[in-house]
Amino acid sequence: MTESIALLTIFVLAAFVGVEVISKVSSTLHTPLMSGANAIHGVILVGAIIVTGSADSVIVVIVGLLAVVLATVNMVGGFVVTDRMLEMFKGPGARKKELHK
Amino acid sequence: MIPTWAQIGYLVSAVCFIVALKALSSPRSARTGNLIGAAGAVLAVLITFAAYKPDHLAPILIALIIGTIGGVVGSRRVQMTQMPQLVALFNGVGGGAAALVALLELDEVSSDATVAAIASAFTILVGAVSFSGSVVTFTKLQELMTTRPVTFPGLPVLFVASILGGLALGVWLVSDPRVWVGVLLCLVGLAIGVMLVLPVGGADVPIVISLLNAFTGLTVAAGGYVLGNTLLLIAGTLVGAAGTLLTKLMADAMGRSVFNILFGAIRGGSTLGAGVASERPVISGGPEDVAILLGYANKVIIVPGYGLAVAQAQHVLRDLVEELQSRGVKVDYAIHPVAGRMPGHMNVLLAEAQVPYDQLREMDDINGDFKTTDVVLVVGANDVVNPAARNTPSAPIYGMPILNADEAQRVIFLKRSMRPGFAGIENELLYDPRTTLLFGDARDSLTKLLGALKTV
Structure with missing residues (x-):
């Protein structure tokens, strides 16, 4: 039972951390933030690999592989698209510099 | 049992995710933050391969490559105006993956591990809701279907019945973790997701994306509990908490409650617009x-x-x-x-x-x-x-x-x-x-x- 308690403790503490790190985000970045957070939950890929890697029956392997594909799309796509958005956020003067090039 | 070095590696990944979310709060550090998050995710995947030594390595790698190509192509091609639907879609597949993982893990859950069984049931149900809800959101935003709220006379009854049915199946699953009960639960979840998003009007859909994002986060956290994997637990909880807060911030910005946004159309259709042009005189100029x-x-x-x-x-x-x-x-x-x-x-x-x-x-x-x-x-x-x-x-x-x-x-x-x-x-x-x-x-x-x- 101690392991359950440890996991529960981690859950509660992580919830507070999640609220805390987001609470000061400017609304300018809400879209990239949502997309970035979206990419992070793509880490379910780890779970998909573990389940598929320990599977014995063909059907479990197939469904597991489907989960791997879906989770990879979530994770890779999420990080790439967030980067694409953030690339465009340039500070003051950045555009001028580009025009002078 | 996961080796200690892998546990520590997972901890490093988790810290990367926290730093990434933190850095996303300022335009100056956001891009670096996102890269740190991506690095954490890659590290987590490498550690998983090294620590668990999964069988079926070749098919898994092929699946990884397919998913990577899909993700990169999708995110490179998308127009910035289409960003909301892409985020919805990525969120949906994540939720679907979490539900599948929990479904496959049901065999491993023994009937005396009550908490793990509850977490499994939660992951399957909410992951399925997130998947189908996101798909409907996507079709609305892509305007493949009407962006107006869709309701039909029996919807509220059917919706409540589905939720009760989902809860009942969940309880059944906890007392007797069988795969076919899990599959049923998954189907009910899919139906709930569709009925949850259909009545929401186009203007309010963004709130729903954010909410479903939080849902997926929580399902990943619950999946982490089932697998005894601390990284999934931390990452999922972070996203769940952050997503919940973000949903609330957005709803406040619209001056409405999340409940009103989700169920407003069912209760009285206040989000329905007249859509008629007025005849009153205006001053127009060249x-x-x-x-x-x-x-x-x-x-x-x-x-x-x-x-x-x-x-x-x-x-x-x-x-x-x-x-x-x-x-x-x-x-x-x-x-x-x-x-x-x-x-x-x-x-x-x-x-x-x-x-x-x-x-x-x-x-x-x-x-x-x-x-x-x-x-x-x-x-x-x-x-x-x-x-x-x-x-x-x-x-x-x-x-x-x-x-x-x-x-x-x-x-x-x-x-x-x-x-x-x-x-x-x-x-x-x-x-x-x-x-x-x-x-x-x-x-x-x-x-x-x-x-x-x-x-x-």
């Missing part, structure tokens, strides 16, 4: 009249809305603003929190047009400035400047914080027609004697304005 108003002003505030993005007019708008600035006019952009199709969407769209983010000012920051502003130029926006939100208690948007455009000396609307906005209500500001309307496609109008401005 590009030259408007150019004179703008060119000889001291201070101008631009209020961009989704209509700007639909017309792909961000670049012309930026050129117009630069022309005004070169004439010595002080110009700011006023960004309403829900401008665009998801919160912060307008910022992304204007960033794409290379508008420096320090010219984009948030509502609370700029609202005091309208009193001293000569001209407000509203491009493709309507509801976010509608004074009914302040004055008319019966209006559906009553209570939504708005930009105080009505306090300026003059207001110019660039509009395609007199059709009301998303919320479907009349905007009194359009009939105000200080208001001038310039009808036409936003890009056409702005191009003509720019041309006229150079001659006045």
Whole structure:
């Protein structure tokens, strides 16, 4: 039972951390933030690999592989698209510099 | 048992995710933050391969490659205006993956591990809701189906029945973890997801994306509990908590409760718009009249809305603003929190047009400035400047914080027609004697304005 308690403790503490790190985000970045957070939950890929890697029956392997594909799309796509958005956020003067090039 | 070094590696990944979310709060550090998050994710995957030594390595690697190609192609091809639906889609597949993982793990859950069984049931049900809900969200935003709220007479009853059925199946699954019960639970979850999003109107869909994002986060956390994997637990919880907070922030920005947004249409259809053009007289002008108003002003505030993005007019708008600035006019952009199709969407769209983010000012920051502003130029926006939100208690948007455009000396609307906005209500500001309307496609109008401005 101690392991359950440890996991529960981690859950509660992580919830507070999640609220805390987001609470000061400017609304300018809400879209990239949502997309970035979206990419992070793509880490379910780890779970998909573990389940598929320990599977014995063909059907479990197939469904597991489907989960791997879906989770990879979530994770890779999420990080790439967030980067694409953030690339465009340039500070003051950045555009001028580009025009002078 | 997971080796200690792998546990420590997972901890490093988790810290990367926390740092990434933290860094995303400032435009300067955001891009680095996202890369740190990606590095954490790659590390986590490598550790998993090394520590668990999974069988079926070749098919798993092929699946990884397929998923990577799909993700990269999807995110490279997407237009910035389509960003909300892409986020919804990525979120949905994540939720679907979590549900599948929990379903496959049911065999491993022994019937005496009650908490793990509850977590499994939660992951399957909510993961399925997130998947189908996101798919419906995607089809609405992509306009593959109507963006209006969809309801049918039996919907509330069926919805409540499905939730009760889902709970009952969940309890069954906890007492007797069988795969076929899990599959049933998954199907019920899919149905709930569809019924949850169908009645939500197009304007409110962004809130739903955020909410489903939080759901997926929590399912990943519960999946982590089932697998005894601390990384999934931490990452999922972070996203769940952050997503919940973000949902609330957005709902506050719209002056509505999350409950009202989700179930408003079922209860009384307040999000349904009239969609009828009014016959009341308005003052409309040509590009030259408007150019004179703008060119000889001291201070101008631009209020961009989704209509700007639909017309792909961000670049012309930026050129117009630069022309005004070169004439010595002080110009700011006023960004309403829900401008665009998801919160912060307008910022992304204007960033794409290379508008420096320090010219984009948030509502609370700029609202005091309208009193001293000569001209407000509203491009493709309507509801976010509608004074009914302040004055008319019966209006559906009553209570939504708005930009105080009505306090300026003059207001110019660039509009395609007199059709009301998303919320479907009349905007009194359009009939105000200080208001001038310039009808036409936003890009056409702005191009003509720019041309006229150079001659006045």
